[in-house]
Amino acid sequence: MTSRSDRLQPAVDQAQRRQKDALQRLADHQQKLAHAEQQLEDLRRYRQDYSVAAGGLTVSALLNRQQFVERIDQAIVQQGRTVERLQRHVDSARERWLHAHARENALDTVVERFRKQEQQRDQRQEQAEVDERMQYRRRNVGTP
Numbered sequence: 605m606t607s608r609s610d611r612l613q614p615a616v617d618q619a620q621r622r623q624k625d626a627l628q629r630l631a632d633h634q635q636k637l638a639h640a641e642q643q644l645e646d647l648r649r650y651r652q653d654y655s656v657a658a659g660g661l662t663v664s665a666l667l668n669r670q671q672f673v674e675r676i677d678q679a680i681v682q683q684g685r686t687v688e689r690l691q692r693h694v695d696s697a698r699e700r701w702l703h704a705h706a707r708e709n710a711l712d713t714v715v716e717r718f719r720k721q722e723q724q725r726d727q728r729q730e731q732a733e734v735d736e737r738m739q740y741r742r743r744n745v746g747t748p
Contacts, residue, residue: 609718619708626701637690
């Protein structure tokens with residue numbers, strides 16, 4: 605007969621795998637978010653640098669420059685949306701990981717409690733066997 609802790613072990617193993625998978629997905633999403641945030645910062649810096657150097661240009665060059673700055677602004681807006689979307693992905697992945705982590709911890713706690721109970725039961729059973737042998741010896745030692 606298998607113990608309760610042994611019967612629960614496959615569930616614990618699965619919970620551990622799910623938690624590790626969720627943690628890996630969270631790390632992947634965080635990495636994508638960091639990359640997107642860096643791109644957004646690069647676009648903002650580029651726009652600022654490009655806007656500063658505007659002296660001595662013809663009207664057509666100024667118009668071209670203005671159109672280019674508008675395209676940079678559009679790219680910044682689009683990248684900002686991407687960052688927001690990726691942040692939602694990170695938040696969602698964090699929630700899934702927290703849930704998986706909590707489930708793993710709960711199962712670990714239950715299995716540990718079962719193991720302690722089983723250990724205590726085994727110790728009581730062993731002590732009962734020792735007591736029984738001692739009583740048997742006392743009865744047989746006293747009889748010639």
